[in-house]
Amino acid sequence: xxxxxxxxxxxxxxxxxxxxxxxxxxxxxxxxxxxxxxxxxxxxxxxxxxxxxxxxxxxxxxxxxxxxxxxxxxxxxxxxxxxxxxxxxxxxxxxxxxxxxxxxxxxxxxxxxxxxxxxxxxxxxxxxxxxxxxxxxxxxxxxxxxxxxxxxxxxxxxxxxxxxxxxxxxxxxxxxxxxxxxxxxxxxxxxxxxxxxxxxxxxxxxxxxxxxxxxxxxxxxxxxxxxxxxxxxxxxxxxxxxxxxxxxxxxxxxxxxxxxxxxxxxxxxxxxxxxxxxxxxxxxxxxxxxxxxxxxxxxxxxxxxxxxxxxxxxxxxxxxxxxxxxx
Amino acid sequence: xxxxxxxxxxxxxxxxxxxxxxxxxxxxxxxxxxxxxxxxxxxxxxxxxxxxxxxxxxxxxxxxxxxxxxxxxxxxxxxxxxxxxxxxxxxxxxxxxxxxxxxxxxxxxxxxxxxxxxxxxxxxxxxxxxxxxxxxxxxxxxxxxxxxxxxxxxxxxxxxxxxxxxxxxxxxxxxxxxxxxxxxxxxxxxxxxxxxxxxxxxxxxxxxxxxxxxxxxxxxxxxxxxxxxxxxxxxxxxxxxxxxxxxxxxxxxxxxxxxxxxxxxxxxxxxxxxxxxxxxxxxxxxxxxxxxxxxxxxxxxxxxxx
Amino acid sequence: xxxxxxxxxxxxxxxxxxxxxxxxxxxxxxxxxxxxxxxxxxxxxxxxxxxxxxxxxxxxxxxxxxxxxxxxxxxxxxxxxxxxxxxxxxxxxxxxxxxxxxxxxxxxxxxxxxxxxxxxxxxxxxxxxxxxxxxxxxxxxxxxxxxxxxxxxxxxxxxxxxxxxxxxxxxxxxxxxxxxxxxxxxxxxxxxxxxxxxxxxxxxxxxxxxxxxxxxxxxxxxxxxxxxxxxxxxxxxxxxxxxxxxxxxxxxxxxxxxxxxxxxxxxxxxxxxxxxxxxxxxxxxxxxxxxxxxxxxxxxxxxxxxxxxxxxxxxxxxxxxxxxxxxxxxxxxxxxxxxxxxxxxxxx
Numbered sequence: 001x002x003x004x005x006x007x008x009x010x011x012x013x014x015x016x017x018x019x020x021x022x023x024x025x026x027x028x029x030x031x032x033x034x035x036x037x038x039x040x041x042x043x044x045x046x047x048x049x050x051x052x053x054x055x056x057x058x059x060x061x062x063x064x065x066x067x068x069x070x071x072x073x074x075x076x077x078x079x080x081x082x083x084x085x086x087x088x089x090x091x092x093x094x095x096x097x098x099x100x101x102x103x104x105x106x107x108x109x110x111x112x113x114x115x116x117x118x119x120x121x122x123x124x125x126x127x128x129x130x131x132x133x134x135x136x137x138x139x140x141x142x143x144x145x146x147x148x149x150x151x152x153x154x155x156x157x158x159x160x161x162x163x164x165x166x167x168x169x170x171x172x173x174x175x176x177x178x179x180x181x182x183x184x185x186x187x188x189x190x191x192x193x194x195x196x197x198x199x200x201x202x203x204x205x206x207x208x209x210x211x212x213x214x215x216x217x218x219x220x221x222x223x224x225x226x227x228x229x230x231x232x233x234x235x236x237x238x239x240x241x242x243x244x245x246x247x248x249x250x251x252x253x254x255x256x257x258x259x260x261x262x263x264x265x266x267x268x269x270x271x272x273x274x275x276x277x278x279x280x281x282x283x284x285x286x287x288x289x290x291x292x293x294x295x296x297x298x299x300x301x302x303x304x305x306x307x308x309x310x311x312x313x314x315x316x317x318x319x320x321x322x323x324x325x326x327x
Numbered sequence: 328x329x330x331x332x333x334x335x336x337x338x339x340x341x342x343x344x345x346x347x348x349x350x351x352x353x354x355x356x357x358x359x360x361x362x363x364x365x366x367x368x369x370x371x372x373x374x375x376x377x378x379x380x381x382x383x384x385x386x387x388x389x390x391x392x393x394x395x396x397x398x399x400x401x402x403x404x405x406x407x408x409x410x411x412x413x414x415x416x417x418x419x420x421x422x423x424x425x426x427x428x429x430x431x432x433x434x435x436x437x438x439x440x441x442x443x444x445x446x447x448x449x450x451x452x453x454x455x456x457x458x459x460x461x462x463x464x465x466x467x468x469x470x471x472x473x474x475x476x477x478x479x480x481x482x483x484x485x486x487x488x489x490x491x492x493x494x495x496x497x498x499x500x501x502x503x504x505x506x507x508x509x510x511x512x513x514x515x516x517x518x519x520x521x522x523x524x525x526x527x528x529x530x531x532x533x534x535x536x537x538x539x540x541x542x543x544x545x546x547x548x549x550x551x552x553x554x555x556x557x558x559x560x561x562x563x564x565x566x567x568x569x570x571x572x573x574x575x576x577x578x579x580x581x582x583x584x585x586x587x588x589x590x591x592x593x594x595x596x597x598x599x600x601x602x603x604x605x606x607x608x609x610x611x612x613x614x615x616x617x618x619x620x621x622x623x624x625x626x627x628x629x630x631x632x633x
Numbered sequence: 634x635x636x637x638x639x640x641x642x643x644x645x646x647x648x649x650x651x652x653x654x655x656x657x658x659x660x661x662x663x664x665x666x667x668x669x670x671x672x673x674x675x676x677x678x679x680x681x682x683x684x685x686x687x688x689x690x691x692x693x694x695x696x697x698x699x700x701x702x703x704x705x706x707x708x709x710x711x712x713x714x715x716x717x718x719x720x721x722x723x724x725x726x727x728x729x730x731x732x733x734x735x736x737x738x739x740x741x742x743x744x745x746x747x748x749x750x751x752x753x754x755x756x757x758x759x760x761x762x763x764x765x766x767x768x769x770x771x772x773x774x775x776x777x778x779x780x781x782x783x784x785x786x787x788x789x790x791x792x793x794x795x796x797x798x799x800x801x802x803x804x805x806x807x808x809x810x811x812x813x814x815x816x817x818x819x820x821x822x823x824x825x826x827x828x829x830x831x832x833x834x835x836x837x838x839x840x841x842x843x844x845x846x847x848x849x850x851x852x853x854x855x856x857x858x859x860x861x862x863x864x865x866x867x868x869x870x871x872x873x874x875x876x877x878x879x880x881x882x883x884x885x886x887x888x889x890x891x892x893x894x895x896x897x898x899x900x901x902x903x904x905x906x907x908x909x910x911x912x913x914x915x916x917x918x919x920x921x922x923x924x925x926x927x928x929x930x931x932x933x934x935x936x937x938x939x940x941x942x943x944x945x946x947x948x949x950x951x952x953x954x955x956x957x958x959x960x961x962x963x964x965x966x967x968x969x970x971x972x973x974x975x976x977x978x979x980x981x
Contacts (some may be wrong), residue, residue: 043834143924157925158698187697187861189922192905196921214835217864217907221914240911258839260868262891262906263913268846269868271839275804524752528815531710531744532766533736542765546756629799630755 004031004071005208006055006176011068013047013054015279022280024050024063026232029306032225034175037202037209039219039240041255042229045276048212051229052178055210056095057085072176091121094169096162098181103165104153110137111149114168121172136167140197159190163197170201177202180212195222216259220244228252231287232279234306238313248315250292286318294319358625365622371615379431386425387413391580394420399598415600417590423600426587427608433583434609437498438564444502446556449509450548454540456510457517468514474507480569487575497576501563512555516548550624557620561613568609584609651721652823652855653686653709658718660704664930676930678704680879681718683956686823691849691856693870693887695863695902699929700876702859706825709857710744711735722823740770743816747828749808753800759786759811760796766818785814788851789844806837813844817852825857830865842869863906867891875899878929878937881956885963895959895970898922898938904975920975936968944969 013025025047032038042048053059055070057077070077072093077085089095097103105113114136115129124132130149137145140163153161162182169177179198183191195218202209211223219226219240226243228236228251236249247253257270274291282289285300292299298318306316359365378385397420401408408415414423456467483500490496520526521544529539568585570576572592577583584605591601659682661675679701686692694702707713709720711727720727722738730738746752753762763782767773773781783793789810800808809829816824826845830838842865848854860866866873867887874884875896883896894900901922908917924941927933933940939949948968956966 043836159925187926188863189697189901189905190925191907192919192921193923195907196919215907216835216909220909220911221907244909244911255836256909258836259909260839260842260864261909262864262867262903263908263910266868269839269843271843272836273840275806275837276834524746524748525754527707527712528744528746528752528812529754529765530712531739531742532769532815532819533740534765534769538769542757543754547754628756630801 003034005034005036005073006032006210007069007071008051008055009069009071011051011054011070012066013050013059013063014066016062016064020280023232024279025054027068028229028232028234029068030227030234030237032176032208032210034208035202035206036225037211037223038225038227039211039213039223040227040229041213041216041219043214043276045231045279046229047232047279048229049180052095052180052210052212056089056093056178057082087121090117090174091172092174093176093178094172094174095178095180096165096169096182098184104161106153109150109152110156110164114149114164114171117168118171132171133167136171137164139201140164140167140170141193142167157190158186159193162186162190162194166194166197166201170205170207173205174207176208176210178210178212181214182211183218184213184215191218198222216256217262228255231277231282233287233316234314235288235316236314237306238315242313248309248313248320249288249317250294250319251288254291286316288317355626359622362622362625364618365625368615368618368620368622371611372619375431375435375612375615378428379435382428382432386422386428387411388422388425390421390425390429390582392421396420399594399601401598402600405600414604415598417587417601418594418598423587423604426582427584427605430582430584430587430605431608431612433494433577433581434564434567434585435612437494437501437567437577437583438560440498441501441505441563441567442556442560444498445505445559446509446552448502448506450513450545450552452506452510453513453515454517454544454548457514458521458536458540458544464514467510471507471510474504477504479504479566480573483570484573484575487570492575492578494577494581497567497570500570501566505559505563508559509552509555512551513548516551517544520544520547546627549627553620553624553627557616557623560616561609564609564613650687651685652688652723653857654719654721655682655684655705655709656719656721658682658705658708658720659716660701660708660713661716674930677879677932678929679708680932682876682879682881684874684881684884686855686857688822689849689853689855690871691858691869693866693873694857694859694876695861695866695873696876697861697902697926699878699926701879701929702861702876703827705876706744706827706857706859710742710825711739737770740766740819741821742823742825743819743821745809745812745816745824745826745829748832749805749812750832752812753808755800757799758796759798759800762800762811763796763814763818766815770819772819781818785818788817788848789814804837805833806840809833809837809841810844813841813848817848820852821854823855823857825859827859828861829858831860831862838865845869863903875902878927878932880937880966881964882938882967883963883965884956885965889960889963893973894975895963895965896938896967897942897944897971900971900975901941901943936966944971 008031009029011025011028012023015022015024028051030038040048040051050063054065055077059065065078111130111133114133115126118124118129118132134145134149137148142148142160142163148156148160156164183194186194198209199222213219223240226238226240227234228249230251236243236247236252243252244256247256251272254270254272258272260269272291277287277290285302286304289295289299296318304316304318304321306314307320308314309320359369397412397416399418400412400416402415403410403413412422412424416422452467456464482504486500487496526539526543529543564584567576567583568588571583571586572589577586587605588602591605594601658679660679661677663673664676665674682705694705696702704713708715715728722742725738727735727738760782763785764778767778767781782796786793786796791807791810800811803811830841833841845856846869849856858866858869870887872885873887873890874881875898876882877898883890883894883899890899891903894903901920904920905922920943922941927940935951936949936954939945942949946969952968954966954968956964959965959970
């Protein structure tokens with residue numbers, strides 16, 4: 001088996017609020033190989049964004065990483081000094097966010113911000129950085145790159161801004177790109193452009209991608225491996241084909257069935273009853289108990305482990321504890 | 328699964344997970360006890376109010392009684408202090424404590440009424456300008472700008488010298504010089520709130536404009552208004568003091584804190600207590616009002632429940 | 634050759650059949666600056682659109698941000714003043730009504746909003762929110778009012794005890810249910826749904842879509858469903874209109890639109906939607922629409938889509954295509970409608 005680029009072991013990130021401790025990420029483990037694209041799927045409050053921020057070392061008070069390891073090329077990032085972490089961010093690990101406008105400083109030109117990050121991490125001269133920046137802007141498909149280089153972020157459209165963010169993120173050839181809902185704020189034709197761009201660029205450079213999303217369509221088109229998160233835990237972890245064909249967790253199945261699909265037509269959508277529980281409210285048993293149609297007495301008392309069904313399929317559900325059960 | 332059973336199921340989950348909304352009074356009390364500063368603020372403001380109401384029975388002396396034998400007596404704990412005048416006497420031998428007790432009446436009345444007047448005008452103008460926009464907004468805001476351009480003190484001097492200084496004129500003058508800040512604040516808030524979808528929803532239901540303003544906009548601008556207005560009770564008390572000092576504010580024998588303070592200014596090097604005690608009275612009252620305002624803002628916001 | 638019937642849009646055959654008819658609707662926003670403007674500049678948010686909605690059906694309006702779909706909704710709702718055109722509801726042009734008459738008629742059209750967090754007044758209890766339309770139109774009072782509010786809560790699947798709570802105590806899905814209860818209070822005939830599920834979590838979206846479908850049957854509602862999420866639109870609509878830069882470029886039944894679109898933009902739009910099936914990812918050919926949507930303040934000449942259209946020809950740059958019935962019941966605004974447009978799935 002190939003050496004993992006990123007390995008997360010039993011990561012726990014808790015938020016210490018006035019009303020007690022909220023376990024936003026509660027024992028998450030997974031690994032990511034070089035060149036692999038992984039998706040973390042979940043609804044709001046599932047802990048998917050907190051997971052990515054924990055990896056980047058961007059968890060601020062009142063949140064705190066309480067336990068576990070984040071191994072990046074064998075190095076534990078949770079114990080790394082702030083200085084080394086800053087070096088790593090942007091250089092080896094880059095991140096793009098949902099709303100590019102808020103991640104770009106409105107007071108500086110686009111070019112200024114890209115060259116800044118190039119100069120910071122690559123020790124290039126001003127001129128070199130400018131040349132490299134324009135090259136990157138062209139690479140992400142921005143027409144009239146020189147003009148965009150000297151524009152301010154608010155003058156660009158949403159799609160252009162996301163391209164700029166990608167150019168910035170990829171300017172230092174990161175080994176890992178974390179993309180938190182990169183296309184959610186974009187229109188569908190622009191989304192298609194950006195996804196295509198991400199695919200091409202990462203294929204070229206063999207970059208690994210961690211994609212955080214709620215859109216199963218994007219997952220189906222983009223990734224190799226999927227992690228489904230619910231209430232801070234991984235509930236299912238497998239390759240994308242198995243996940244869509246044979247989902248084992250009732251939540252995954254519910255999620256797949258409740259999504260209206262563009263290539264199918266149904267009279268009525270299935271839906272998952274109830275709402276996502278606030279983190280920390282379910283203290284006993286399976287976290288999905290309140291919404292599960294197949295919950296048994298055991299599910300309310302004992303919490304299931306993430307169990308390996310086959311070499312590449314793990315699921316956290318009592319239904320699969322003994323034998324294969326069709327759900 | 329049928330929609331109905333889903334719905335039922337959903338309601339059950341929610342019922343078990345959300346708490347009951349407590350009644351207004353319970354929340355009121357809970358929030359008060361939770362906020363230490365709020366409690367302190369409320370106690371002090373209540374105390375000052377009671378002192379103002381019962382000034383006559385509380386004051387140990389006639390505040391305007393001139394007694395040349397007792398001129399510039401220091402407070403009781405200092406050398407030469409007398410237990411008859413706990414906070415000492417002024418240059419005319421008047422009892423400082425009694426003057427402060429009586430002064431609370433005017434200072435509170437002027438501070439609160441002037442802010443109430445300014446607030447009422449400002450909130451009204453701000454709501455109208457912000458909600459209707461366009462020409463109305465333009466006219467009202469140019470009016471606001473021109474009021475801002477007038478120096479407050481100069482305007483007050485002119486009005487007070489035309490109508491003659493009295494408590495009522497003072498309140499009116501302070502009211503109309505201060506309303507502009509509320510108008511600007513409220514208008515700004517309204518501009519952002521009226522874009523929220525619940526205002527659109529009210530319009531599409533067919534709710535009339537005046538009702539939208541009263542029921543949807545006003546309750547949502549009240550929080551920032553309360554914060555600003557408590558702060559400005561403070562500045563108003565001080566402004567009253569400066570006008571009194573210029574001789575256009577409260578006229579003797581009526582007593583205000585500002586008046587006592589400015590009387591004491593000449594003696595500050597030798598007899599500090601003349602200015603220090605009214606100054607402290609102003610500071611403590613103003614702080615208490617600010618604390619109270621913060622707490623009040625929470626009480627009025629249903630989201631500050633837990 | 635495609636048979637083109639030269640006729641000004643969908644002319645009604647039986648007038649009464651249409652609950653709503655929109656004719657030549659325009660909304661221009663004045664964006665000229667300065668005092669001495671020689672020339673007026675306008676943002677043409679909605680530029681001469683025609684369509685109708687039949688009683689009991691759901692018309693989906695799709696398009697990307699800035700296409701004018703929400704403005705259209707707001708115009709029908711009378712939340713914005715139109716620049717030109719007619720909005721005919723139950724045979725009456727709403728533009729000719731005034732005052733009390735308009736208020737009454739308008740109550741029959743209601744709206745469900747996108748953001749369940751900003752669409753409910755945070756300072757009002759759920760009871761007052763749902764009761765507001767009933768009080769405003771003096772429908773009921775006292776005990777009856779209470780009963781009606783409770784019934785509305787039942788209808789949208791919320792517990793009666795919630796009436797005393799404030800909006801912040803609810804999740805997005807529950808808030809959307811409150812918004813729906815408010816919209817239903819006046820027993821409207823037409824409900825305009827402006828992106829009603831796009832702010833909700835995936836598993837909650839289907840609950841709301843199912844609820845809307847159930848209510849439509851129960852109360853014979855007619856919906857205009859405005860959204861950018863094509864899968865949801867496909868699920869709930871009977872007919873779909875596609876908008877681009879203030880114009881309707883295609884309007885037809887959902888089957889025709891999703892299987893055989895005639896407008897190149899529709900084709901590209903459908904092709905851009907990710908398909909939630911990894912087995913299809915390599916079998917699918919994607920038609921990528923290049924570039925960004927031009928600004929509605931300065932739309933391209935001729936066909937507004939020509940700057941991004943893969944099939945554009947010279948005519949497209951100069952002449953504006955009219956919305957015409959290219960196939961029976963299938964209207965498209967294109968000089969060269971696709972002969973056999975590709976639907977969602979284009980096999981390689």
